[in-house]
Amino acid sequence: MSPIAFPIRRTAQRPCALPLRLSLGxxxxxxxxxxxSATGPSLQAISLDQAQGxxxxxxxxxxxxxxxxxxxxxxxxRGSAYARGGDYRRALxxxxxxxxxDPNFYQAYxxxxxxxxxxxxxxxAVEDYNRALxxxxxxxxxxxxxGNIYRVAGRNREALSDFQRAIDLNTTDPRAYHNRGLxxxxxxxxxxxxxxxxxxxxxxxxxxxxxxxxxxxxxALNNYEDARADINHALRLDGNRAEFWVNQGIVLEAxxxxxxxxxxxxxxAQLDPNYAPAREGLARVGGAGA
Numbered sequence: 001m002s003p004i005a006f007p008i009r010r011t012a013q014r015p016c017a018l019p020l021r022l023s024l025g026x027x028x029x030x031x032x033x034x035x036x037s038a039t040g041p042s043l044q045a046i047s048l049d050q051a052q053g054x055x056x057x058x059x060x061x062x063x064x065x066x067x068x069x070x071x072x073x074x075x076x077x078r079g080s081a082y083a084r085g086g087d088y089r090r091a092l093x094x095x096x097x098x099x100x101x102d103p104n105f106y107q108a109y110x111x112x113x114x115x116x117x118x119x120x121x122x123x124x125a126v127e128d129y130n131r132a133l134x135x136x137x138x139x140x141x142x143x144x145x146x147g148n149i150y151r152v153a154g155r156n157r158e159a160l161s162d163f164q165r166a167i168d169l170n171t172t173d174p175r176a177y178h179n180r181g182l183x184x185x186x187x188x189x190x191x192x193x194x195x196x197x198x199x200x201x202x203x204x205x206x207x208x209x210x211x212x213x214x215x216x217x218x219x220a221l222n223n224y225e226d227a228r229a230d231i232n233h234a235l236r237l238d239g240n241r242a243e244f245w246v247n248q249g250i251v252l253e254a255x256x257x258x259x260x261x262x263x264x265x266x267x268x269a270q271l272d273p274n275y276a277p278a279r280e281g282l283a284r285v286g287g288a289g290a
Contacts, residue, residue, distance in 0.1 A: 057081055072098035076108045083115050091115050106135040110142045122149050140171035148179060156183055174200035178210050181217075190217035208237035212247050224255040242272035249281045258285045 061078040068074060079094030095112035098105050113128035129146040132139055147162030163180040166173065181196030197214035200207070215230035231248045238244065249264035265281035272278065 054085070058085070070101060072101040072105050072108065075101070076105065076111060079108070079111060083111070083118070088115050088119055104135050106132040106139055106142070109135070110139065110145060113142070113145055117145070117149065122153070125149060138169055140166040140169045140173060140176070143169075144171070144173055144176050144179070148175075151179060151183065156186065159183060172203060174203040174207065174210070177203070178207075178213065181210070181213055185213065185217055185220075188220075190220045193217045194221075206237065208234040208241070208244065211237070212244050215251055216247055219251045219254045224251065227251045228255075240271060242268040242275045242278055245271065246275070246277045246281055249278075249285075253281070253285060261285050 058078065058081055061074065061081055064074040065078055075094040075098040079091045079098065082088070082094060083091035092112060092115055095108045095115065098108040099112070102108075109128045109132040113125040113132070116122070116125035116128065126146060126149055129142045129149075132142040133146075136142075143162040143166040147159045147166070150156070150159035150162060160180065160183050163176045163183070166176040167180065177196040178200040181193040181200065184190070184193035184196060194214055194217045197210040197217070200210040201214070211230045211234040215227045215234065218224070218227035218230060228251055231244065231251050234244050235248060245264045245268035249261045249268065252258075252261035252264060262282065262285045265278050265285065268275060268278035269282060
């Protein structure tokens with residue numbers, strides 16, 4: 001998924017590898033892959049950007065804060081810079097100050113929620129998203145952020161409702177479609193999932209996750225040609241993600257290309273020795289490390 005850009009004052013996972021309709025053993029293994037992938041780090045919304053969090057940039061933003069200490073805007077902007085630089089404590093302080101100065105600053109609530117998500121304080125994150133939506137019920141970013149928390153928690157009906165609401169608001173954020181696609185995929189509704197992954201790709205063709213997700217749904221419908229094309233494209237965009245190599249292995253395994261599947265699972269295990277779906281894939285195809 002594309003990283004969220006912290007908004008200033010304006011209205012604004014890993015992909016799952018799901019069970020193919022093959023043998024019971026493979027289907028069960030792929031379902032476990034999906035469950036484990038759902039909690040992966042790409043669900044965290046903040047993209048670290050050391051340039052934005054640099055001392056020079058922070059100094060410039062601090063000057064703006066000091067020049068107008070009763071204005072919530074500079075605190076929100078500096079909080080975003082702190083968050084992108086990984087300084088979550090100061091980011092929380094700035095977003096909280098912005099909210100204290102303007103209790104209706106719904107973007108600052110959503111920004112603070114992102115930091116709470118990054119630090120695994122999901123209850124507080126949901127509270128902040130709820131507050132943002134109370135102030136502005138049309139804020140698509142908050143629906144998407146809250147929906148992701150619900151999805152990771154397995155509260156799929158509530159997650160689907162939030163992603164649907166963002167889409168009904170004509171969001172241009174591809175994550176709404178991608179995440180709704182993951183839920184459709186989990187429910188075995190692969191044609192609907194493909195439509196949503198395709199919509200996400202049409203908005204942002206540079207993000208690898210929807211290609212990887214769409215590949216799994218294509219494979220579930222026995223469309224191995226398109227599945228291979230999509231997972232290969234995801235790997236061209238980012239060849240350092242273990243879950244993408246696992247998904248390639250799944251596609252190849254489903255189409256009975258066991259040797260190539262073994263190589264894909266082995267590459268995933270090399271990238272992340274602790275990634276259980278890679279080990280499980282190797283076990284199924286008879287690879288080393290099973």
